[in-house]
Amino acid sequence: xxxxxxxxxxxxxxSATLASADPSPARIKELTHFVRQECxxxxxxxxxGGLGSPLTAPALHGKDAETLIAATLHGIxxxxxxxxxxxxxxxxxxxxxxxxxxxxxx
Amino acid sequence: xxxxxxxxxxxxYSLPATAEPLMATGDLGLIVExxxxxxxxxxxxxxxxxxxIEGLGDLSHASxxxxxxxxxxxxxxxxxxxxxxDMLTGLIVKRVMQSGNAIGGAISQDGTIIAVANYTPGxxxxxxxxxxxxxxxxxxxxxxxxxxxxxxxxxxxxxxENKQGEGEIWVADLSIDRKNPKITQFPNIGKQPYDALISPxxxxxxxxxxxxxxxxxxxxxxxxxxxxxxxxDYGRSDPTLPVYKMPHLETWAMVGNLAFxxxxxxxxxxxxxxxxWQQVGVIPVAGQPVFVIARxxxxxxxxxxxxxxxxxxxxxDVEARQVINTLQPGKAVLHMEFSPRGEQVWLSVxxxxxxxxxxxxxxxxxxxxxxxxxxxxxxxxxxHRFGL
Numbered sequence: 299x300x301x302x303x304x305x306x307x308x309x310x311x312x313s314a315t316l317a318s319a320d321p322s323p324a325r326i327k328e329l330t331h332f333v334r335q336e337c338x339x340x341x342x343x344x345x346x347g348g349l350g351s352p353l354t355a356p357a358l359h360g361k362d363a364e365t366l367i368a369a370t371l372h373g374i375x376x377x378x379x380x381x382x383x384x385x386x387x388x389x390x391x392x393x394x395x396x397x398x399x400x401x402x403x404x
Numbered sequence: 405x406x407x408x409x410x411x412x413x414x415x416x417y418s419l420p421a422t423a424e425p426l427m428a429t430g431d432l433g434l435i436v437e438x439x440x441x442x443x444x445x446x447x448x449x450x451x452x453x454x455x456x457i458e459g460l461g462d463l464s465h466a467s468x469x470x471x472x473x474x475x476x477x478x479x480x481x482x483x484x485x486x487x488x489x490d491m492l493t494g495l496i497v498k499r500v501m502q503s504g505n506a507i508g509g510a511i512s513q514d515g516t517i518i519a520v521a522n523y524t525p526g527x528x529x530x531x532x533x534x535x536x537x538x539x540x541x542x543x544x545x546x547x548x549x550x551x552x553x554x555x556x557x558x559x560x561x562x563x564x565e566n567k568q569g570e571g572e573i574w575v576a577d578l579s580i581d582r583k584n585p586k587i588t589q590f591p592n593i594g595k596q597p598y599d600a601l602i603s604p605x606x607x608x609x610x611x612x613x614x615x616x617x618x619x620x621x622x623x624x625x626x627x628x629x630x631x632x633x634x635x636x637d638y639g640r641s642d643p644t645l646p647v648y649k650m651p652h653l654e655t656w657a658m659v660g661n662l663a664f665x666x667x668x669x670x671x672x673x674x675x676x677x678x679x680x681w682q683q684v685g686v687i688p689v690a691g692q693p694v695f696v697i698a699r700x701x702x703x704x705x706x707x708x709x710x711x712x713x714x715x716x717x718x719x720x721d722v723e724a725r726q727v728i729n730t731l732q733p734g735k736a737v738l739h740m741e742f743s744p745r746g747e748q749v750w751l752s753v754x755x756x757x758x759x760x761x762x763x764x765x766x767x768x769x770x771x772x773x774x775x776x777x778x779x780x781x782x783x784x785x786x787x788h789r790f791g792l
Contacts (some may be wrong), residue, residue, distance in 0.1 A: 334439075335736070335754070336648070336711050339465070339649050339650075340649075340650070342482055342505075343438060343465075343482070345462030346462075346482075347523070348482065348505065348507070349523075349547070349598070350563075376615075378598070378614055380647055382451075382646075387713065
């Protein structure tokens with residue numbers, strides 16, 4: 299548990315130094331599945347929205363990436379959007395938001 | 405002689421080309437394959453797959469109801485598709501795109517009306533079960549959740565958030581005119597109702613609240629008494645505690661006067677005495693429960709969990725009020741369904757691409773069936789129960 303909580307901070311630090319380092323290809327495969335399935339519960343398997351808002355490229359167009367990354371990691375207070383920091387690193391969240399903004403892989 | 409030969413030829417000729425044995429549907433079911441937009445038709449007596457039915461669109465979070473003759477399934481797809489499936493032939497009899505984004509539906513007491521709850525545009529639509537012709541439409545200006553059928557061809561449903569950010573409960577009465585539902589609105593029932601259930605007798609409509617504590621209860625025998633709040637301590641103890649998946653209330657496990665419901669964001673099953681609407685206990689479990697379902701005889705509860713504990717399933721002994729077994733079917737057990745009298749339970753194991761069948765008495769696996777990323781499992785006896 300301790301590790302799980304510390305990990306994101308360690309990675310936060312890491313990603314500050316490796317600003318735009320992408321997750322490994324294996325991790326990207328995991329993340330793709332993760333987003334479609336776990337985020338898909340609320341945002342829809344095709345990310346076209348459900349209880350959560352649509353996360354398609356057109357829906358996110360023009361929205362500030364840093365805000366969306368923060369929402370992904372820490373949730374949106376007062377809404378049903380939970381924070382995923384225990385399971386996603388900063389680099390993961392970066393990759394997810396950029397992938398969402400440019401059209402999420404199948 | 406000639407005539408008998410002719411008659412015999414006629415009889416032969418009029419037989420269906422494929423002389424399949426006659427089949428009934430009481431032990432059949434459909435399993436949703438969410439990623440591929442397909443369904444598996446299964447037989448529960450022989451734990452067998454009969455066929456795969458394809459072409460149903462986006463089936464993430466899909467659910468279905470059955471016609472009262474248990475022959476047809478009405479499948480509610482996420483993409484707003486409403487499909488009518490003939491379980492005898494495995495064919496899609498009819499399919500309409502009825503909205504942009506749907507969440508679920510219900511079937512009227514007399515079996516003639518299908519109601520569908522929609523997210524976008526928010527509202528409810530009613531369809532004739534024979535033709536899927538649109539009968540009526542109720543725009544709500546909000547996402548609709550927790551649609552349930554009750555007595556007298558009434559449907560109750562909840563509005564996630566109205567313009568003031570409040571939840572509402574509406575009742576649509578189609579008993580007099582199917583094309584002009586009589587609507588009763590109950591505003592300000594609490595913040596963000598996320599799902600609802602109807603008690604097995606069709607009397608109590610109960611909405612769970614996400615945005616605050618408590619539940620909203622409507623007595624369908626006495627709607628004039630209004631919506632009451634109950635269980636003031638039930639809900640998220642800590643609003644910052646993340647909830648990774650909304651618990652489902654649809655099948656509120658009722659045993660006698662006791663209802664067993666998933667704790668929201670908490671690792672517990674909550675016990676409620678419905679004669680007083682008081683919380684009378686909790687049972688600690690291995691994660692945030694999603695479904696808490698009672699075996700038809702009420703002696704056991706089976707519980708599955710939200711991410712990240714969704715590889716497990718726990719079995720609770722109702723008399724002892726404690727967990728008696730923890731199973732590890734594998735990653736992402738999304739749904740569970742009992743056979744009509746509960747001697748077996750079927751579990752969908754999404755990432756394992758299989759459905760597992762367990763003997764509920766021994767809790768040993770009896771069979772395993774291949775399925776593509778399976779989610780919801782629906783057996784035809786649901787046809788004869790309120791709220792399913």
